Amino acid sequence: MAIEIRVPRLAESISEAVLVAWLKPDGESVRADEPIATLETDKAAVEIAAEAPGVLRHARALGDTVQVGDVLARLEQGAGAAATPSSPQAGASEPAPAGSAGSPAGLAGRSARAVPGPAARPAASGGGDEPRIGPAVRRMAEEYNLDLGAIEGSGPGGRLLKEDVQRHVESRPANPSSGSAGAAEAPPKPTASPSPAPPPSVTGTSPKPAFVPGAQAPAGGAWPGAATPARDRIRLKIAERMVQAQRTAAILTTFNEVDMTAVMDLRARHRDDFERRHRVRLSYMSFFVRACVLALDQIPELNAEIREGAIVYRRPVHMGIAVGTERGLVVPVVRAAGRRSFPDLEREIARLASAARDNKLTLDELSGGTFSVSNGGVYGSLLSTPILNPPQSGILGMHKIEKRPVVVDDAIVIRPMMYLALSYDHRIVDGEQAVTFLVSVKQRLEDPERMLIEI
Numbered sequence: 001m002a003i004e005i006r007v008p009r010l011a012e013s014i015s016e017a018v019l020v021a022w023l024k025p026d027g028e029s030v031r032a033d034e035p036i037a038t039l040e041t042d043k044a045a046v047e048i049a050a051e052a053p054g055v056l057r058h059a060r061a062l063g064d065t066v067q068v069g070d071v072l073a074r075l076e077q078g079a080g081a082a083a084t085p086s087s088p089q090a091g092a093s094e095p096a097p098a099g100s101a102g103s104p105a106g107l108a109g110r111s112a113r114a115v116p117g118p119a120a121r122p123a124a125s126g127g128g129d130e131p132r133i134g135p136a137v138r139r140m141a142e143e144y145n146l147d148l149g150a151i152e153g154s155g156p157g158g159r160l161l162k163e164d165v166q167r168h169v170e171s172r173p174a175n176p177s178s179g180s181a182g183a184a185e186a187p188p189k190p191t192a193s194p195s196p197a198p199p200p201s202v203t204g205t206s207p208k209p210a211f212v213p214g215a216q217a218p219a220g221g222a223w224p225g226a227a228t229p230a231r232d233r234i235r236l237k238i239a240e241r242m243v244q245a246q247r248t249a250a251i252l253t254t255f256n257e258v259d260m261t262a263v264m265d266l267r268a269r270h271r272d273d274f275e276r277r278h279r280v281r282l283s284y285m286s287f288f289v290r291a292c293v294l295a296l297d298q299i300p301e302l303n304a305e306i307r308e309g310a311i312v313y314r315r316p317v318h319m320g321i322a323v324g325t326e327r328g329l330v331v332p333v334v335r336a337a338g339r340r341s342f343p344d345l346e347r348e349i350a351r352l353a354s355a356a357r358d359n360k361l362t363l364d365e366l367s368g369g370t371f372s373v374s375n376g377g378v379y380g381s382l383l384s385t386p387i388l389n390p391p392q393s394g395i396l397g398m399h400k401i402e403k404r405p406v407v408v409d410d411a412i413v414i415r416p417m418m419y420l421a422l423s424y425d426h427r428i429v430d431g432e433q434a435v436t437f438l439v440s441v442k443q444r445l446e447d448p449e450r451m452l453i454e455i
Contacts, residue, residue, distance in 0.1 A: 001076075001077050001078050002054075002057075002074045002075065002076050002077070003051070003052055003054065003074065003075040003077065004071050004073075004074055005036070005048065005050065005051070005071070005072050005073045005074065005075060006069055006070060006071055006072060007039065007048075007066045007067065007068050007069060007070045007072055008048070008068070009068055010039075010041055010046060010068065010363055014041050014042070014043065014068075014363070015067060015068055016041075016065055016066060016067050016068070017039035017040060017041045017046070017065070017066055018039065018040050018041075018063065018064070018065055018066075019037060019038075019039060019060050019061070019062055019063065019064045019066060019072070020038050020039065020040045020045070020062065020063075020138070021037065021038040021062070021138060022036070022037050022058060022062065023035050023036055023037055023038060023047070024036045024037075024056050025056075026056060026057060026058040027055060027056065027057070028055070028056055029053070029054070029055050029056075030050045030053065030054065030055075030056050030075070031050070031053050032050060032051060032052050032053050033049050033050065033051075034049060034050050035047040035048065035049050036048055036049065036050050036056055036073060037072060037073065039066070041237070041363070042237030042238060042241070042328075043330060043361070043363060043366040043367075044330075044359075044361045044362060044363050044365075044366055045359060046363060048072060050075060051075075052075055052077070053075075053077070054075030054076050054077045055075065055076040055077075056073055056074075056075060057073060057074040057075075057076060058073050059071045059072060059073050059074060060072055060073070137160045137161070137164075137165055141165065146165065146168065146169070148160060148165075150168075151164055151165060151168045152164065235328060238328055238329065241389075241390065242387055244390060245387050245388045245389070245390050246387070248390065249388050249390065249393075249425040249426075249427065250425060250426035250427050251387065251388055251423055251424070251425065251426070252423070252424060252426045252431070252434070253385040253386075253421055253422065253423045253424075254421075254422050254424070254431070254434045254435055254438055255383070255419060255420065255421050255422075255438075256419075256420050256422075256435075256438045256439065256442050257417050257418065257419050257420065257442075258417070258418050258420055258441075258442045258445045258446060259406070259415050259416070259417060259446050260284075260401050260415075260416045260417065260418050260445070261415055261416060261446075262445070262446055262447060262448055263284065263287050263445055263448050264401075264416055266448050267282055267284070267287075270282065274342075274343070277343075278343035278346070278347070280343060280346045280347050280350055281346065281350070282342070282346060283346060283349070284398075285321065285345075285346075285349055285373070285375065286342050286345040286346050286349065287445060287448060287451070288373055288396065288398060288441070288445070289319050289321075289334065289337055289345055289349075289373060290337075290342070290345070290444075290451045291440075291441045291444040291445055291451060292317075292319065292371060292373060292396055292441060293317050293319070293337050293338040294338075294440070294444060294451060294454060295437045295438075295440035295441050295444070296317050296371060296437070297338075298436065298437065298440055299429070299433045299434075299436060299437040299440075300313050301313075301393065301428050301429045301430075301433055302371060302393055302394035302424060302428075302429055302433070302434075302437055303315075303317055303370045303371050303393075303394070304393055304428055305370070305391040305392060305393055305428075306391065306393075306425075306427060306428065307391065311428055314370040316336045316337075316338055316339065317336070317337050317338050317370055317371060318333050318334070318335050318336065318337065318368050318369050318370045318371075319333065319334045319337035319369065319370075319371060319372070319373065320332070320333050320334075320369030320370075320371065320372035320373070320389060320392070320395075321333075321334060321349055321352060321353070321372070321373055322372060322373065322374035322375070323352070323353050323356040323357070324378075324379075325356050325357050325359070326357075327359060330356050330361065330366060331366065331369060331372055331389055332352035332353075332355070332356055332361055332365050332366055333352075333365060333366065333367065333368055333369040334348050334349060334352065335368075352365060369389065369392060370392060371392060371394050371395070371396075372386075372389050372392060372394075372395040372396070373395070373396045373398065374386045374395060374396070374397050374398065375397075375398040375399075376397060376398065376399055376400075377398050377399045377400040377401065377418065380400055381399050381400060382399055382400050382402065382419065383399055383419045383421065384397055384399065384421060385397070385421055385423060386421060386423045387423065388423055388424075388425060392425075393424060393425040393427075393428045393429055394422065394423070394424045394425070394429065394434075394437075395422070395423050395424075396420065396421070396422055396438075396441065397420065397421035397422070397423070398418065398420065399418055399419045399420070399421070400418070401416045401417070401418050402416070402417060402418075403415065403416055403417070404417045420438060420441065420442065422434055422437060422438045
């Protein structure tokens with residue numbers, strides 16, 4: 001008897017993922033709840049676990065794009081389930097059965113269970129002394145075109161860590177005398193290949209060799225079965241979502257500017273005491289989040305969405321915070337932001353930002369946002385028009401604080417000013433409501449004591 005392991009429902013608005021790692025080789029016995037594979041979406045990496053014990057048979061190859069409900073693998077049980085050693089040509093290139101892509105997850109076989117959290121477990125060694133390699137390390141190897149067999153691991157049992165790979169990259173000579181052309185130069189961060197390449201495939205239909213633990217790159221420099229680099233896959237998904245947002249929403253943007261003097265003074269006076277007491281840095285973001293939460297109480301349409309032809313007003317406010325990472329922009333969510341104190345907001349924002357940079361966000365932490373805040377000012381942006389994060393109806397854009405001459409009480413003075421941009425879905429939000437919201441945010445930031453007593 002064979003149990004089909006299918007791609008589970010991942011999160012809202014996510015219907016597909018890329019198979020980036022087999023954590024167990026084809027033909028190996030696995031236990032119930034043991035992670036067997038890693039899928040990567042445009043938001044996060046997800047481990048897939050076996051729901052029952054058995055002998056694992058791969059049904060898809062590394063780099064394949066899989067849909068929710070697709071057969072990912074099979075677990076053989078009973079007399080015919082004897083484990084067999086995997087070979088370079090077995091298992092991983094076996095295609096999914098015809099019609100499986102459109103099968104509902106619960107009709108034929110079982111749907112696999114997504115394990116919360118990132119792919120942090122090592123790949124199976126398959127015997128021998130080869131170093132154990134996790135999916136994050138494999139992704140770096142693909143991007144830098146590395147021979148992992150030449151890198152010494154510093155982790156438990158000789159496991160290769162991301163830090164080992166980064167040190168190796170930084171230690172490589174700028175112009176090595178030998179090796180492939182793709183590895184001629186080692187920049188500090190992954191960059192596009194200098195040689196032209198065909199457009200990345202998102203179908204994943206070409207045959208690829210099976211999982212080989214500790215496999216080394218061939219002399220030609222290309223990894224067998226190498227998928228589209230993670231950054232390119234994420235870039236493609238971001239592109240799809242941006243086009244979707246423009247096509248499905250009537251996006252408009254309104255602008256205002258805020259005098260940051262009061263917030264900067266308050267922060268300067270209490271920053272050190274705040275950090276000593278709460279063990280977290282006092283940033284500007286918590287002020288903006290609190291101001292937005294209070295303004296959303298006035299204009300609930302900006303915390304609403306269109307769902308199945310009806311306007312749904314969301315409660316409470318789940319605030320998305322845009323975070324730039326090497327893999328692309330992600331928007332983790334601060335749950336129930338209006339119920340959190342300033343210290344709690346700062347701790348949660350810092351935790352989510354750190355997890356985003358380390359690629360450790362779970363799908364739950366990236367789902368369910370009702371309104372978003374994006375800070376282009378950290379990159380020096382003076383003014384921009386942020387794009388909505390579907391299905392949300394509003395996003396606030398923060399920008400660079402810059403000293404400018406302004407008129408105050410008929411006198412020209414120099415003040416630290418910031419432009420604010422609010423993009424909104426005009427299908428739900430009227431222009432008057434959008435302007436009222438932005439003015440409300442401005443007034444609270446220019447008189448931050450109002451936020452402490454929630455007026």
